[in-house]
Amino acid sequence: MAMVQNIIAADSGTARMKWANMLPVGWLSPIAILLLWELSARQGWINPAFFPAPSTIFATGIAQAQTAQFWSDIGISLQRMGVGLLMGGVPGILVGLAMGLFPVVREAFRPLIAAVFPIPKIALLPLLLLIFGIGEMSKYVVIAINVFFLMSINTLAGVVGTPAIYFEVAKNLRASRLKTYLTVALPGALPGIFTGLRICLGTALILLVAVEFSTADSGVGYRIWWAWTVFWVDTMYVGFFVIALLGLGASYIVDYLERWFVPWMVVKN
């Protein structure tokens, strides 16, 4: 019978991992696309009237960043999003907590939320314009309504998803109701609140742009739309990048806050 040597050798997996970590792989694909785009525009493979070269867009962006209008557009867009988030988020979290803690409140609100939640909130814009006029309030409110539903639903999920044992610890020690809410229900809901916040940012950005397309005369969304009407394609692209950067920045801020407020969940993920 033939003898077979089984050799279990050390592998260089860890070394390979290091290589992968050292290369900024995440940066390579966008850079490659930008280079390909630049090349295609210069070579005339794509129509630069619709797809201006990234370098052209960059130059336009630099030029626009010198103007007051550019920054005031960003300012007003951020303001609409910020006010909308606060207006919807604070009551959303409170209603979500109440629904999670009191079955009566939960049963009272559940059908209402189930019925209204699926309506695309932008569909309500004409109604909100009737009620609040064409000024800023209608823009805040359309974002706020969306945020309210997302935050209340996710906060509710956070409270309900908190393991019962934590409430039992408080109950066994005869902690007061208020103390139980503050020390168990609220921190237990934090991961849900952050999930909600993350979804809110994405949808709030969509709503912001939609509202600014249709009923605004300022803001990043309005600027994109306006650039289309006058066929300033470069300016349009600058708007795209600004919106993308706003979304990215907001998501970094949430990441940072999450690390601060729910460190135990961040590590688990």
Next chain:
Amino acid sequence: MRATQNGTGKIAVAGVSKTFGDPVHGFRAIGEIDIDVAEGEFLCIVGPSGCGKSTLLRMFGGLATPTSGEIRITQNDPARPLTAMVFQQESVFPWLTVAENAAYGIKATGNWNGRASQERVDYFLEKTGLYSFRQFRPHQLSGGMKQRLSIARAFATNPEILLMDEPFAALDEQNKLLMQEELAVLWEEFRSTVIFITHSLDEAVLLGDRVAVMSSAPGRIIHTIDVGFPRPRNPIELRRQPEFAEMTKELWTVLGREVLEARRQETEQIARSR
């Protein structure tokens, strides 16, 4: 009812039963239990799975109520919390640091008293070997450390009655041994009343002044033995004593039958549900 009174004896359980769900057709977890627990007694309760021993403990802890009967608990000092429970599952708060978790009981009961309380918390963190981890959060600890933390939390709360529901069940054998020793030492210092639920006959005899055996569901107390070993006890030495073996054997003679009965019930229940 879980009433508190001033009198002799710490806990008086009279005719307590518990039925889950429908009063007639529901699951009868506890048959009828009568037992008295003395002030400062360490009572261990053993019984087959599903015999209602955890339910009984939860009644003492205010987390469940009897279907019939009454539990009277004497409270000597209204300023001290009546009970603190150490749960079988993980129960330390992931959002609090180790130090905050250990302090939680005192703060939740509104008994926080500045420096003195902090010293008490630090003392039990020291005793459970967690002092140098006090700024850590539970997700950074091992399972055994988390369980030690919940024991520190319960002790720091300074309850009149300590309720422990299989606190070492999730630990590995070696850590279990260490924890048994540590618990015995801690308790000998404070001598609060303890109700300790366990699957392990060894553990019950090692730790308890008295061991009560519960029947399979509906649970009743069918046997009790007094464990007369002097304290402080050395677990390793104690296990070598003939009386120790005698006691665990006596307990097993009673308990073994009940475990078989519990198995039979389980089989029947599964057969019925198919």
